[in-house]
Amino acid sequence: MTVKIALDAMGGDYAPGEVVKGAVIAAREYNVSLLLVGKEAQIRDELSKYNTKNLDIEIKNTDEVIEMNEPPGKALRTKKNASIVLAVQAVANGEAQAVVAAGSTGAAMAASLLGLGRLPGIDRPAISCVLPSIQKPVVLIDAGANSDCDAKMLYQFAIMGRIFAKSVLGYENPSVGIMNIGEEEGKGNELVKEAYNIMKSHKENLNFIGNIEGRDIIKGDCHVIVCDGFVGNVILKAVEGVGTMLFKLIKEQFEANIFTKMLGLMVKPLFKNVMAKVNYEEYGGALLLGVKGVTVISHGSSKAYAIKNAIRVAKEAVENDINGKIIATYEKNAL
Amino acid sequence: MTVKIALDAMGGDYAPGEVVKGAVIAAREYNVSLLLVGKEAQIRDELSKYNTKNLDIEIKNTDEVIEMNEPPGKALRTKKNASIVLAVQAVANGEAQAVVAAGSTGAAMAASLLGLGRLPGIDRPAISCVLPSIQKPVVLIDAGANSDCDAKMLYQFAIMGRIFAKSVLGYENPSVGIMNIGEEEGKGNELVKEAYNIMKSHKENLNFIGNIEGRDIIKGDCHVIVCDGFVGNVILKAVEGVGTMLFKLIKEQFEANIFTKMLGLMVKPLFKNVMAKVNYEEYGGALLLGVKGVTVISHGSSKAYAIKNAIRVAKEAVENDINGKIIATYEKNAL
Numbered sequence: 001m002t003v004k005i006a007l008d009a010m011g012g013d014y015a016p017g018e019v020v021k022g023a024v025i026a027a028r029e030y031n032v033s034l035l036l037v038g039k040e041a042q043i044r045d046e047l048s049k050y051n052t053k054n055l056d057i058e059i060k061n062t063d064e065v066i067e068m069n070e071p072p073g074k075a076l077r078t079k080k081n082a083s084i085v086l087a088v089q090a091v092a093n094g095e096a097q098a099v100v101a102a103g104s105t106g107a108a109m110a111a112s113l114l115g116l117g118r119l120p121g122i123d124r125p126a127i128s129c130v131l132p133s134i135q136k137p138v139v140l141i142d143a144g145a146n147s148d149c150d151a152k153m154l155y156q157f158a159i160m161g162r163i164f165a166k167s168v169l170g171y172e173n174p175s176v177g178i179m180n181i182g183e184e185e186g187k188g189n190e191l192v193k194e195a196y197n198i199m200k201s202h203k204e205n206l207n208f209i210g211n212i213e214g215r216d217i218i219k220g221d222c223h224v225i226v227c228d229g230f231v232g233n234v235i236l237k238a239v240e241g242v243g244t245m246l247f248k249l250i251k252e253q254f255e256a257n258i259f260t261k262m263l264g265l266m267v268k269p270l271f272k273n274v275m276a277k278v279n280y281e282e283y284g285g286a287l288l289l290g291v292k293g294v295t296v297i298s299h300g301s302s303k304a305y306a307i308k309n310a311i312r313v314a315k316e317a318v319e320n321d322i323n324g325k326i327i328a329t330y331e332k333n334a335l
Numbered sequence: 336m337t338v339k340i341a342l343d344a345m346g347g348d349y350a351p352g353e354v355v356k357g358a359v360i361a362a363r364e365y366n367v368s369l370l371l372v373g374k375e376a377q378i379r380d381e382l383s384k385y386n387t388k389n390l391d392i393e394i395k396n397t398d399e400v401i402e403m404n405e406p407p408g409k410a411l412r413t414k415k416n417a418s419i420v421l422a423v424q425a426v427a428n429g430e431a432q433a434v435v436a437a438g439s440t441g442a443a444m445a446a447s448l449l450g451l452g453r454l455p456g457i458d459r460p461a462i463s464c465v466l467p468s469i470q471k472p473v474v475l476i477d478a479g480a481n482s483d484c485d486a487k488m489l490y491q492f493a494i495m496g497r498i499f500a501k502s503v504l505g506y507e508n509p510s511v512g513i514m515n516i517g518e519e520e521g522k523g524n525e526l527v528k529e530a531y532n533i534m535k536s537h538k539e540n541l542n543f544i545g546n547i548e549g550r551d552i553i554k555g556d557c558h559v560i561v562c563d564g565f566v567g568n569v570i571l572k573a574v575e576g577v578g579t580m581l582f583k584l585i586k587e588q589f590e591a592n593i594f595t596k597m598l599g600l601m602v603k604p605l606f607k608n609v610m611a612k613v614n615y616e617e618y619g620g621a622l623l624l625g626v627k628g629v630t631v632i633s634h635g636s637s638k639a640y641a642i643k644n645a646i647r648v649a650k651e652a653v654e655n656d657i658n659g660k661i662i663a664t665y666e667k668n669a670l
Contacts, residue, residue: 071519134580144516147524181479181568184406189482189565214572218580227569230524233516234566235573237549242574245469245553246581249612253605260605267598270588277584 002033002056003318005311006087006096009038010065011103013301019102020046022307027055029308032315035060035096037087062086065103068300072106076114084108088115091293098294098314100285102302108295109145109288116293119323121330124149125290126157126229127297128164129236130283135220139165139174142226143286144233151194152335154178154226158199158206159333160289160326161224167320168287168313173207174223179231180211187211191228198335199226205333243278247271284309287317289326294318337368337391338653340646341422341431344373345400346438348636354437355381357642362390364643367650370395370431372422397421400438403635407441411449419443423450426628433629433649435620437637443630444480444623451628454658456665459484460625461492461564462632463499464571465618470555474500474509477561478621479568486529487670489513489561493534493541494668495624495661496559502655503622503648508542509558514566515546522546526563533670534561540668578613582606619644622652624661629653 007023009016016038023034024047033056036043040061047057064079066072076085084103088111090096101108105127113125126142141161146153158176165174178195180188185196188211199208212222214235227235250271254264276282284306285298294317298310342358344351351373358369359382368391371378375396382392399414401407411420419438423446425431436443440462448460461477476496481488493511500509513530515523520531523546534543547557549570562570585606589599611617619641620633629652633645 132580134583147516147522179569181482181565181572187482189563192565214569214574215576215579217573218576228524230516230527231566231569234514234549234562234570237516238552238570238574239549239577241550241553242577243581244550245467246578246609246613248469249609250605253608256605263598263602263605267602270585270591270595270598273588274581274584278581 002031003098003315004033004035004096005314006035006037006090006099008084008087008099008101008103008108009036009043010083011101012298014303015102016042017046018303019307021050022304023057023311024050024052024055025304026308026311027057030312030315032311034058035087035090037062037090038065038083039063060086060090066107068104070104070107072104072110075107076110082107084111085115088112088295092116097318098296100296100298100307100310100314102298102300102307102310105144105297108297112288112291112293112295116291116295119290119292119327121327121334122156122160122290124153125288126160127286128161128289129286130169131217131239132278133218133220137169137283138217138220138222139169139224140227140232140236141224141289142229142232143236144229145288146229149191149228151191151198154191154195154228155198155202155335156290156330158224158226159329161226162206163322163325163329164287164289165223167322167325168316171223175209175221176206176224176226177209177212177222179225179227179235180213183211183213185210195226202333281306282309284311284313287313292323294322337366338433338650339368339370339431340649341370341372341425341434343419343422343434343436343438343443344371344378345418346436347633349638350437351377351381353638354642356385357639358392358646359385359387359390360639361643361646362392365647365650367646369393370422370425372397372425373400373418374398395421395425401442403439405439405442407439407445410442411445419446420450423447423630427451432653433631435631435633435642435645435649437633437635437642437645440479440632443632447623447626447628447630451626451630454625454627454662456662456669457491457495457625459488460623461495462621463496463624464621465504466552466574467613468553468555472504472618473552473555473557474504474559475562475567475571476559476624477564477567478571479564480623481564484526484563486526486533489526489530489563490533490537490670491625491665493559493561494665496561497541498657498660498664499622499624500558502657502660503651506558510544510556511541511559511561512544512547512557514560514562514570515548518546518548520545530561537668616641617644619646619648622648627658629657
């Protein structure tokens with residue numbers, strides 16, 4: 001059966017142009033059916049730029065859009081027909097199996113929670129995102145859905161993150177670690193100490209390797225890094241900020257004079273190789289795990305390439321029955 | 336009056352060689368008196384490599400050393416004459432005004448707390464460290480002393496961090512922000528929401544600019560970034576890890592073949608410039624603020640240059656009477 005994916009065509013800094021472009025490429029490359037939700041005239045305009053023959057792309061019209069800076073709660077109460085809401089609804093009523101959204105993360109999260117509901121047994125959905133490492137990419141969960149967590153939630157994040165790492169990143173038996181300020185047992189705040197004890201008693205099932213520190217993220221030995229959503233979100237953005245700063249400082253150096261500019265041209269391909277290794281666009285977005293349905297949340301600055309990859313991730317999550325696996329695994333290992 | 340600084344000559348990966356070397360350079364450059372605490376024979380050996388004429392460098396002998404991987408609590412109970420303990424004692428009994436330590440952070444912290452005690456009014460000492468930004472360096476406080484914090488502690492960190500930013504980094508009226516997962520008021524976990532309300536009611540005194548996100552650290556507009564020690568430590572290490580990874584990936588690219596190796600030689604000076612901007616060694620260490628005395632904690636991998644700068648920071652903290660200012664400021668603005 002072909003997977004059908006609903007897209008919030010109006011979400012993100014480059015919508016609808018780049019979203020539509022990414023959708024067309026994905027439809028060709030991955031053989032998925034797509035439902036583009038948003039301002040129909042604009043979407044048709046964008047679609048007309050491409051050859052869409054034999055592609056299964058539908059449009060659902062709506063004029064309401066939730067902007068990046070709107071408080072999500074209020075926006076969802078007042079804009080009942082916002083593109084993100086209707087895209088989620090398409091999943092809720094079985095028209096599509098997954099939704100991809102690059103707009104407001106808060107709105108996508110709240111719309112999914114309200115529209116799809118939680119998986120049985122799971123207390124709180126969490127954002128599972130992919131980080132580069134010097135080995136293969138790794139999973140960070142929760143990357144921002146829950147600011148205040150308890151230890152049981154962290155345990156559930158570990159289970160969900162492992163299934164994501166298996167299904168989307170292809171790890172056979174992904175290792176789980178707790179983000180902490182030291183490796184030794186007994187380190188950290190009350191939350192992670194309690195989570196450590198729970199995970200230790202499920203060591204085998206989780207392939208639990210204990211605590212890891214901030215500098216270990218990048219080493220790639222821990223495949224699923226578990227933390228509360230506050231810590232995860234701060235890390236994610238700090239890491240992004242540092243990467244951006246370093247590339248900026250390096251670029252400045254090459255702009256000093258005509259000689260350095262020439263050098264810059266010569267080393268450009270080398271930097272492209274580095275960028276390819278640390279490019280978040282490769283994974284196209286984060287998965288909101290724990291809701292009844294598949295929601296992929298892309299970076300607000302996503303271009304076509306990131307959208308295309310987000311659609312691939314959504315397709316893989318559906319085809320691998322990520323939710324069925326979460327339910328089954330948690331049933332066997334419930335606290 | 337000459338400032339006298341006690342050094343744990345045995346602390347850090349390159350002790351005592353690099354510690355002694357850094358001490359000699361600092362004694363020459365900053366006109367400080369130094370007390371080197373550790374294994375006298377080894378220290379004398381190292382000192383004999385340099386011209387120390389006219390330098391005021393004393394040695395206090397002890398054979399006990401706390402290793403990096405020892406649990407600090409236990410180590411302090413059993414090694415009553417450890418170099419870090421005696422260095423702190425020198426401050427406690429007025430022999431020196433500051434201590435510089437590059438060994439176990441936990442041991443330096445615990446020894447300082449036990450040996451020096453807290454400043455009046457301050458609930459918990461915090462680690463104040465310097466981070467690079469694309470503008471001037473900024474302060475992160477708490478970088479790891481307190482895993483579980485309450486809002487009042489965060490407010491005290493803000494006051495102490497501001498005085499550090501004024502006294503050591505030279506900011507006239509440093510701005511204070513709370514590390515959070517969004518800029519808007521009302522974002523984040525319970526801790527930062529409460530801290531926000533407290534700081535908002537002291538907006539003027541703190542030059543409080545509200546919440547900042549992980550990616551803002553590097554922008555340099557927020558001069559004092561306040562967070563609990565768990566979040567701070569995770570950020571610090573994650574940022575360090577990413578920087579290391581990027582430089583490693585870039586270096587690998589230049590090692591591909593003879594042509595790229597030649598390019599590598601040509602661009603090396605440019606990278607040196609970048610490294611200089613992001614080099615933590617420039618600030619030589621973090622200050623443990625809130626104890627009765629000045630404790631500078633350096634990175635375990637500190638070489639002479641970092642030690643020298645740590646001594647400079649210690650000297651500036653003493654000369655600017657950083658503790659007197661903390662007491663006076665907090666008295667006026669106590670909660």
